[in-house]
Amino acid sequence: MKNFSGMDIGAEFTRLYSFVGGKTEVFVEEPTILLYNEFGELKAFGSEAKEFLGKTPPFYYFQKPVDESGIHQFEHANVFFERFLKKNAVLKGWSKPSVCFNSPLGSTPVQVQAGIELLEDLGFAQVYTLPTPVGAALGTDLDLRDKRGNLIVIFGASHTEIAVVSLFKIISGKHLQIGLRNIYQQLVFFLRENYALEISERMAEELVAEYLVLTEESVPNTHLPSASGNSTTTPSDKEFFAVGIDLTTHLPKKVKLKRAALLAIAQPFLDKLILSLQEVFETVGPEIVKDILERGVIFAGGGAYLKGLTAYFEKKTTMRLLIPENPSQCIARGNWTYLNALARKELPENLFPKER
Numbered sequence: 001m002k003n004f005s006g007m008d009i010g011a012e013f014t015r016l017y018s019f020v021g022g023k024t025e026v027f028v029e030e031p032t033i034l035l036y037n038e039f040g041e042l043k044a045f046g047s048e049a050k051e052f053l054g055k056t057p058p059f060y061y062f063q064k065p066v067d068e069s070g071i072h073q074f075e076h077a078n079v080f081f082e083r084f085l086k087k088n089a090v091l092k093g094w095s096k097p098s099v100c101f102n103s104p105l106g107s108t109p110v111q112v113q114a115g116i117e118l119l120e121d122l123g124f125a126q127v128y129t130l131p132t133p134v135g136a137a138l139g140t141d142l143d144l145r146d147k148r149g150n151l152i153v154i155f156g157a158s159h160t161e162i163a164v165v166s167l168f169k170i171i172s173g174k175h176l177q178i179g180l181r182n183i184y185q186q187l188v189f190f191l192r193e194n195y196a197l198e199i200s201e202r203m204a205e206e207l208v209a210e211y212l213v214l215t216e217e218s219v220p221n222t223h224l225p226s227a228s229g230n231s232t233t234t235p236s237d238k239e240f241f242a243v244g245i246d247l248t249t250h251l252p253k254k255v256k257l258k259r260a261a262l263l264a265i266a267q268p269f270l271d272k273l274i275l276s277l278q279e280v281f282e283t284v285g286p287e288i289v290k291d292i293l294e295r296g297v298i299f300a301g302g303g304a305y306l307k308g309l310t311a312y313f314e315k316k317t318t319m320r321l322l323i324p325e326n327p328s329q330c331i332a333r334g335n336w337t338y339l340n341a342l343a344r345k346e347l348p349e350n351l352f353p354k355e356r
Contacts, residue, residue: 003096003098004018004095004097004099004100004340004343005017005099005100005339006018006099006100006101006333006335006339007099007100007119007134007332007335008102008154008329008335009032009066009071009101009102009115010032010066010072010157010158010331011067011068011156011157011159011336012031012032012157012158012221013029013030013031013032013157014025014029014030014031014032014080015028015029015329015332016028016029016084016088017335017336019336021348022189025249027332027333028088029328030045030046030047030084030087031046032049032064032065032080033061033064033080033162033227034048034049034062034064034065034076034079034080035052035060035062036049036060036062037059037344038058040062042079042222043060043207045079045083045084045161046084046087049062050202053054054115057095057205063076065080067102067158068106068159068175068177068183069106069107069108069155070104070106070107070108070112070115071111071114071174073084074114074118075189077118078118078121078122081119082117082122085122085123087135087304089345090242091329091346095274096125096126097123097124097125098109098127098128098339099126099127099339100127100128100129100135100335100338100339101126101128101129101130101133101275101335102132102135103130103132103347104128104175105131105132105133105161105163105170105174106159106175113128115127115129116129118243118257121213123199128338128339128342130338131170131173132163132164132331132340133152133154133161133162133165133170133173134170135164135331135334135335135338136152136154136298136300136330136331137150138334138337138338139324139332139333139334139335139336139337140322140324140333140334141289141324142165142298144167145167145168146166146167146280147166147167147333148166148291149163149164149165149171149284149289149291150164150166150291150295150298150300151163151165151277151292151297152165152297152299152300153273153277153278153297153298153300154300154301154330154331155179155180155299155301155302155303155304156179156302157179157180157302158181159177159178159179160175160179160273160276160301161173161174161175161279162174162176162273163280163343164288165294165346166283166288168347170264171284172280172283173280174276174279174280174322176272176276177337178204178269178273178275178276180205180208181201182265183208183212183269184201184205185204186265186269187199187207187262187265188200190261191244191311192247192263193250195242195253195255196246196247196319197242197244197247197255198244198245198246198247199244199245199251201242203243203244207240207262207267207273208262209305211238211240211259212262212263212305212307213238213259213263213308214260214266214270214306214307214308214309215242215308215311219291223348224281226234237315238258238259239253239255239256239257240257241255241257242257242260264270266306270312271316274313274316277297277317285328292319293319293344295320296320296321296322297317297319297320297322299321299322299327300323300324300328300331301327302328304323304327305327305328309321310323
């Protein structure tokens with residue numbers, strides 16, 4: 001097994017990690033989305049399709065072939081991955097390539113099998129799959145041959161996975177319907193209800209990425225600011241503008257907000273995530289808990305980029321938070337690491353089932 005790649009198949013992004021010629025590191029990603037016209041003809045995929053969100057002519061429509069539990073639209077998934085691999089020339093010149101992709105904790109055997117068959121049909125000679133938390137843990141350079149327990153959180157766009165991993169196995173895990181998209185959608189709802197302002201989810205994503213800061217002062221619970229401007233903000237809170245459509249006049253409108261609004265919107269979702277961590281701790285023994293307290297909690301996924309997350313989490317839980325250098329790459333990189341270990345015969349071939 002010489003030519004192999006690690007793939008992260010996600011509801012929002014598909015990512016691939018590999019080495020070309022065994023020397024040059026390669027990482028590519030595309031939004032997992034397709035755009036069709038009214039005749040069912042493909043007009044764009046990936047990043048190009050995402051650019052059309054909110055801007056398409058009548059009767060154009062989008063398809064997202066992957067959800068939080070895996071592939072759910074096989075035909076559209078085949079179209080997307082064929083173009084993804086062709087655009088990035090992944091299989092060009094490769095002889096009998098292998099790939100390892102992730103299986104979310106909420107995936108069904110049917111969805112896992114669909115992923116295996118799809119990638120085989122697209123030209124991969126051998127297809128392996130790892131549970132998402134195992135791949136993410138390997139992507140942070142954890143040695144999972146160690147018997148000590150590790151707690152990893154993958155805070156993604158559509159969902160969150162929490163798992164205690166040891167000896168390549170998941171001791172306890174949870175699949176949560178909480179992700180960054182919940183924050184975006186709540187911001188859209190908040191502006192609509194309190195300011196009669198309509199913005200898109202993509203615009204909300206940009207505002208959250210730019211202005212949401214989880215400072216230590218944000219830890220106490222706060223209430224959503226009202227439309228009248230009453231809030232628990234301090235004078236030093238940074239102000240920003242949300243621009244959209246006035247739902248009353250249907251004209252462009254600009255609303256000034258303070259950072260406390262975003263903090264108050266995001267906190268309930270983060271607090272639910274922390275509560276789920278407590279529930280996971282209830283299912284493992286004291287020795288594992290001791291390992292986690294000593295080693296810290298690893299955060300991966302797009303949610304790990306939230307500003308101030310480390311201070312927020314550590315004050316809320318009293319546990320150390322560890323964020324890898326490139327948290328969104330961990331799953332793809334970890335899946336590649338697994339195949340690399342197999343190629344070096346550092347792991348048994350039958351550690352995880354590789355194909356049907």
